[in-house]
Amino acid sequence: MCGEIIPYQYKVLNDEVEGIPPSHAIGNFQLAAGEEEGIYGGMLFQDSDVGKWIEAASYALDWEKNPLLEEQIDGLVCLMKKAQGEDGYLNTYYTCKKPGERFTNIAHGHELYCAGHLLEGAVAYAKVTGKEEFLHIMIKYIELLREKIGAGQGQMRIYPGHPELEMALYKLYQYTKEEKYLDFMEYFIKERGSQPSFLEKDSGFGEQFKDKWFGLTYHQAHRPVAEQREAVGHAVRAMYLYAAMADLAGEKGDEQLKQSLRALWDDVTGKKMYLTGAVGSEAHGESFGTAYDLPNDRAYAETCASIGLIFWAKRMLRLEKDSRYGDVLEQALYNGAISGISEDGKKYFYVNPLMMLPEEAEARYDLQHVSKERTSWFGCACCPPNVARLIASLKDYIYEDNEGNENLEKGLYIHLYVEGEMRFGRNGESGFAVEGDYIKNGRIRYTYKGKTAEKAIYFRIPSWCGRWEIRLNDERIMGGEADGERDEEAAKRLKKGYAAINRQWQEGDTVDVAFEIKPRLVFANPKVWADAGRCALMRGPVVYCLEEKDNGKNLNAIVVKGKEGWTLGWREEQGYLDGEAAISFPAEREDAEEWGNALYRYKKSARKEIKAVAIPYHSWGNRGCGEMAVWMRVE
């Protein structure tokens, strides 16, 4: 899919795709570089789209060499160099549109956020290609920021309104090993939440945003981060902040931060996360709602927030190997994150509701944030390049081999089951070939290639799976036998949800991992009022949904009955997503016709037996506009 997305997005950022309003993202750099005349266009954080795109393109280069793509990046880097101020400052909005207003609106101006995304792009490009020009540009900018910002005399005591630079600085530290970048990141994290907060004095948004949704909680700045226990405010900001906190906690072994992170994790995944791994249920302020408030039609569930949850989960895994983080990583990845992109890679959802009623979405003011179909681009286009960099960097999420940090657990941990290869050792000289199709049938085979070597390999046993087995050289060595979720007995023999094989690996050794992967009904905690009396359908980590295309209008008249007679259909047969099944199942449908003109009456609806069809949630809306529902009525 990367092969399509990245060139497409490059064209969009260059304003070369017909029918899409200009992004101005690259144009703004041309302006700042003095190569073009005109006026700044787009959001004040338009620079970040270029940073994210370069990051995504860099990861793509790691999959496959591509001289054209490299040339395009180099062209952008050349622009950046010209756009950069002599002092190192690099932000086209403040350079072209608001000269003299640098660092005056840290709360909402996204200046440090843009720096973060450009820096992530620079580190990624350097890492993949070894070319460091962009990195040096960014280091020059970071040095300017380090000079201006901090607790010292004459410095601005600030931190990013929208966290992002923190994660980027940690990457810079990892790449350069220079402690000062870690210190700078730590300063940002520890400073956040100190009172009184500079954020309240910032110029901020317009008057219409002067309400409680845009206060300190919006920025997770209501108290020091190490004291935070509940996820509040802007969901993407929260996810990026928590991810950076986990970076820092892992690096430093900071127990206070870890405690805060565990509580925040429990709060998010135990009370505020949609089944799809989406977070942020409140459109106003793009923010977390109260516990268990997860309405399906009004969900904000921003694509970027699911991606942020994936970033955070990955870093929690680095912090402590517990499969619950991997489970959520997988859940967000296969559902709420990739639902943000169409099958052809060229259309995007910003908001990912779990129920779509097109007429209501069109007519209701409180649903105006919801889009009935994916669109080609957005004025605020944070999501598309974010999906691109997530997908392009997928291999960073699959497995992890921690070395060299005493605060981290040792061993090779497999978090996701994806075909390809898995390398380890000093120069990646050993490894496994990975074959199979986990999403399709739950089976995947690891074949060892390399010199005989001792290594502990840990396989995540997903909590959605009760019946599974691991075979070493065709001999069963472990397994679970539960009919439902996690086999609690088998779980006792796992290490926090991971099955360990520690041995001398020899060329040709095979490990077969097999998970029973069958459609199952999932229920929500009764406190989730929006899902009361309803169930969802999952298969493996994939959440399903009903679409009007397969089931006709009025999906809320369909009632799931029992679990017999379920059948799978595949893409080649029915036109669904590659390798994933559509699921047909017997259900009942209330008959609205039989009601005539009645709106209310004593008699329950008559019902008809029907065959309902569910498809993976992430692929909804690829066949035109219509109703969609994840949560179905059940009795």
Add this chain to the structure above:
Amino acid sequence: MCGEIIPYQYKVLNDEVEGIPPSHAIGNFQLAAGEEEGIYGGMLFQDSDVGKWIEAASYALDWEKNPLLEEQIDGLVCLMKKAQGEDGYLNTYYTCKKPGERFTNIAHGHELYCAGHLLEGAVAYAKVTGKEEFLHIMIKYIELLREKIGAGQGQMRIYPGHPELEMALYKLYQYTKEEKYLDFMEYFIKERGSQPSFLEKDSGFGEQFKDKWFGLTYHQAHRPVAEQREAVGHAVRAMYLYAAMADLAGEKGDEQLKQSLRALWDDVTGKKMYLTGAVGSEAHGESFGTAYDLPNDRAYAETCASIGLIFWAKRMLRLEKDSRYGDVLEQALYNGAISGISEDGKKYFYVNPLMMLPEEAEARYDLQHVSKERTSWFGCACCPPNVARLIASLKDYIYEDNEGNENLEKGLYIHLYVEGEMRFGRNGESGFAVEGDYIKNGRIRYTYKGKTAEKAIYFRIPSWCGRWEIRLNDERIMGGEADGERDEEAAKRLKKGYAAINRQWQEGDTVDVAFEIKPRLVFANPKVWADAGRCALMRGPVVYCLEEKDNGKNLNAIVVKGKEGWTLGWREEQGYLDGEAAISFPAEREDAEEWGNALYRYKKSARKEIKAVAIPYHSWGNRGCGEMAVWMRVE
């Protein structure tokens, strides 16, 4: 209840109730009259509250003489006289705050709306007391309006942005019999919807309201009213307009208008009305949503809109005697209208949701229109005096004896079953004493008093009742025997839902009407997604609800099972509304505790058997803040 409400509201309008921000309503008249100095306060339609209060107070005087109250009204009339311009103009907002801007913002300025409410007050006061000074003041103003507005040369071709004056003019016509007022009202109704509309050029609201919700449909001005078939836009405006259209259609026998009214009625009551008789499901624009879009938590369901529906229903009944209008009148009256007022008469709901989750209502931006508890008054206080005038004029809704208009059906029609007396004849010399308690036990007795006289009396047989009987002098003469709703066989012997007794009435004749009144479950059309898988509970015309006070938190975890074991409790036993039953019934409750920290899982919730308690919806929120739900889960 009137005895409490009217003096309380007088104090509020005089800014004499501690703890309530000043209304300024009477103060503005003092200002315009030159009796006080200061600045105009409150909404631009603050005058209307005084008009409505005088109207309510006048009806109260009709129940019972009250010299103090009459003095208070006379005092206000005296103020009005002084506040009136020499040319007759009377509006304190434009006089005190926007001199020179008369008639520049008809779309949203509420100038004609205020004229309408003052006129309704003036007519009511004249009718009840015979004192016409206020009426003459208002006639002078109306004459000014008649001079300025119309289709003639040099006149403004406008009509009220918010309908109201139309109904008032019809009342003026009925009182004075002067055709010119009927003509003026007809002009307004026929002119509405002509294109291009002056409304689009009006100054209107601020920028934030320049969206599709505030266009021509908001004012029901998108096409001529006789061509309208679907209810759209601001719900109160729509109700007041349709009511006036029915006045006109009844007066003129206008078949085109009648056709439009029947279609609009079907659209509202068949697709857009809450079970409580509330209308207008969309907060933005206080407007109708699309068909079947009736969310319970986000309902706007303005008290005034239910009252407007009652106005309309009453006028439809005048137009054609069909019990479906009476049924809705009763449904709105006993539920969505009086839910707007607390049991002590001093607190009010503007918005009447059918589900309340206090934490969400507090936290969610899209629920900010919803109030968790009734409040003492509002900045925009249209509802409280509207409830007051509705309750004070209740006897106008109980029965109707049409005489003297050839377009109306003859006979005495009983629409509501309420104790008291019912008079007819030229000077009201004949009549019935009415005793019983319809809401409590469905029984009511009519005893004839007066000279022997022939008269056709029609009794509405409510569609909610399948088993009923009418006994004349203790002998059963009619009845229904259905177990559920309307007995269709018996209905054939009715005249559009009314049971007729046409005879020579003699002193002491009795008619006993008895309706089987038992708790029953009600279901919504499957197209109403918000009520899918749910049922409501009614008893007679009264809609019930669950409250946290009786059932604990998380009402959505309660599931109604079957219809056995239902018991009634009365106010004296359990502290509920006078004469109305609380209903206890066996149900099941999902056990959230048993879930631990899980948000989603495979296993359905375990359930406990519980005794649930429902109380009348209109009396919810009288015992503190908590959850409330009308629609309950059912299997």
